[in-house]
Amino acid sequence: MPWKHADMVRWLHPQHLIRSGMDALVASIFGVRADHRLIVAVGRPQPPYFDYSDEAAGEDFWLDYVADTGDGWNSTYAVARLLAKPSLELKDPNGDTHALERGRILVFGGDQVYPGASRDTYEERLAQPYREAMSRSPDPSPHLFAIPGNHDWYDGLAAFMRLFCADRWFAGRRTRQSRSYFALKLPRGWWLVGTDVQLNSDIDVPQLEYFRQTATYMQPGDRIILCNAEPAWIHAATTPHPRGYMENNLEYLQEKVFGRRISLFLAGDLHHYKRHEDAEGRQKITAGGGGAFMHPTHAPRALRLRDGCEQKKCFPDEKTSRELTRQNLMLIRHSPFFGLLTGALYLILALSAYTELGSHGLLNIHEALRQLAASLVNRPMSLVVGAATLGGLVGFADPAFGRWRVPMGLVHGLAHIACAFLVAWGAMYFTVSTLGICAEPPSPKLAAFIIPGANACAGGWTHMWAKFLLGTFLTFAGGFLVGPFVMGLYLTVSLNNFGAHSNEAFISLAIPDWKNFLRLRIDPEGQLTVYPVGLERVPRKWKATHADRYSPAYDPDDPQATDPILIEPPVRVMPREQAP
Incomplete structure (x- = not known):
């Protein structure tokens, strides 16, 4: 054949x-x-x-x-x-x-x-x-x-x-x-x-x-x-x-x-x-x-x-090259399977610092941050996962940054961590406050959910599992979409402003044109x-x-x-x- x-x-x-x-x-x-x-x-x-x-x-x-x-x-x-x-x-x-x-x-x-x-x-x-x-x-x-x-x-x-x-x-x-x-x-x-x-x-x-x-x-x-x-x-x-x-x-x-x-x-x-x-x-x-x-x-x-x-x-010419670099802002279009990696990363970050935020909207952001901080203190594993993320992205940063390599790697890592928090928060808020899953007052007869920090709800175990699975799926989906944009923004800024990541910024695009x-x-x-x-x-x-x-x-x-x-x-x- x-x-x-x-x-x-x-x-x-x-x-x-x-x-x-x-x-x-x-x-x-x-x-x-x-x-x-x-x-x-x-x-x-x-x-x-x-x-x-x-x-x-x-x-x-x-x-x-x-x-x-x-x-x-x-x-x-x-x-x-x-x-x-x-x-x-x-x-x-x-x-x-x-x-x-x-x-x-x-x-x-x-x-x-x-x-x-x-x-x-x-x-x-x-x-x-x-x-x-x-x-x-x-x-x-x-x-x-x-x-x-x-x-x-x-x-x-x-x-x-x-x-x-x-x-x-x-x-x-x-x-x-x-x-x-x-x-x-x-x-x-x-x-x-x-x-x-x-x-x-x-x-x-x-x-x-x-x-x-x-x-x-x-x-x-x-x-x-x-x-x-x-x-x-x-x-x-x-x-x-x-x-x-x-x-x-x-x-x-x-x-x-x-x-x-x-x-x-x-x-x-x-x-x-x-x-x-x-x-x-x-x-x-x-x-x-x-x-x-x-x-x-x-x-x-x-x-x-x-x-x-x-x-x-x-x-x-260099002008055209800079314009092509900006295609990284739509990285998900050029490398859709890369979203599998960022979706998995965001989900791991969210689960390692799991806390109940489903009832808090943007007006309660101070309370959401307080609960997240408490969860980080009580769960050393969340700190390990966060440190590993920062360390990995600092190591990924191009040596062409020179003295800016560590700061750029840290900014890149913190951007992913912040987006993971916002994506997970949005997923749980949509599940609890919009769809009404586990929105009822918790029943004193139900034990806490298997993941520490999760509350029981009046709907019983079925609703708790539904909340967990739907929140997990939405967090992964959000990471699938948001993570490549953060990476694409990082690559665009790195290449057009610092001359760094010239290889990574273009393997992501796989442009077949401009041959010679x-x-x-x-x-x-x-x-x-x-x-x-x-x-x-x-x-x-x-x-x-x-x-x-x-x-x-x-x-x-x-x-x-x-x-x-x-x-x-x-x-x-x-x-x-x-x-x-």
Whole structure:
């Protein structure tokens, strides 16, 4: 049976939260103690480089780069379909039209699948949409190379190695690498190097030796396109003490092995488009728009990098990014199952401090607060639950807050506790005073209800159970609705005012739009030009083309979808005469 087209990953679904946490924990433990790259380096030989230098003699040489791919089918297929087309004619913001040819090589830049790597997940979220975009290609078939990101490492790299490092075919493209890193010798003195930084921005020793060997084949005037899974330049610029990024093997690789030969840095991991440029024309491009949920562009903010590179373009722009952040105020709409967690939290808080408030309205708020205070004093467990809530949300607060981290975590926690009190109070008032359940004077013949603090009522045990069950249900329902709003408000304020929680604020929204990939051209004179392709709104509806296996299986059937464009005019990488 055919696979069902996958929806975007709902990261705040309790199931995904638990699974992602376990995957990250297991990967961090075994990634350090059982590094798969060390085993592969011994058992899988690989040439120091794959040679494409003699191709396209006298003609343009094209290659494609895409990162952060396999999420929802709509977004992943929309990008795969554009990559599969033999050519594209796109307009840039100046109104000029450019003809772009499909790349002879396609490079996957990391995090090929979400939420975590497995054989079935790769098949459903990556292989299927790419096969439906192009299951076969005419000779000469494009070649495919890939580097892993942290999500590819969640199964120890097993599924990645099987799919990309076994000399097999993938969606009409042939894979050639046998390790998770590689080097390509391109025409006219250009090289492309793909690294595997595992989970800790770390280059293992065999990989360093491999690239040292590759460097011996480079001529003095050669230049390099370096592909990393993470934009270390942005992390370094936005981290107060970036020792983890500035003093590791990746830095050593850039400074000591390849040096000033590197003219173009490419990375994914952040799911948007950002380009930084230095005075010499050296480019650092983050292009993680292959299908994964969108990340904001206004945070983390890195207008100027530590090496002097300045931000020249982002997609979407920062104003749009801020507006999209406000969608968190309707978090329940984007992540409805998250309400299960807040509903359970509010119910636990209410039960731990249970007291009779059903007969008190807003005019008696002072009495309601007095009874709540008495209940907290008499029940130490309520204090433990409250302290645990505050501690957990302080720990959840983003380190990007700096000195505001603890205050923001406390405010967030107190907001949930206050809302839990109001929701439970409202639930009991509605049950007792509005519906009249257990509103009669208590009978002296009835013992107190099983929960301390609850009064018996004239209706007997039946009414007491009805009051308890209905109050419990309404409290949970109120937490289901109110809790996500409080969380969404916290995320909106955090990101738009403090630049914090950039990841959490957008995994909650799972926005499939604002996708991008790069098409690169090396002209006969050796000039490298980057064409950043953008897709503002991906189609949600499709129609079958009934075409052959060399063509996309579906075309857009959504009038609200936008056509692909060039995000900015073509970007010329450091001219050859300026290269070291």
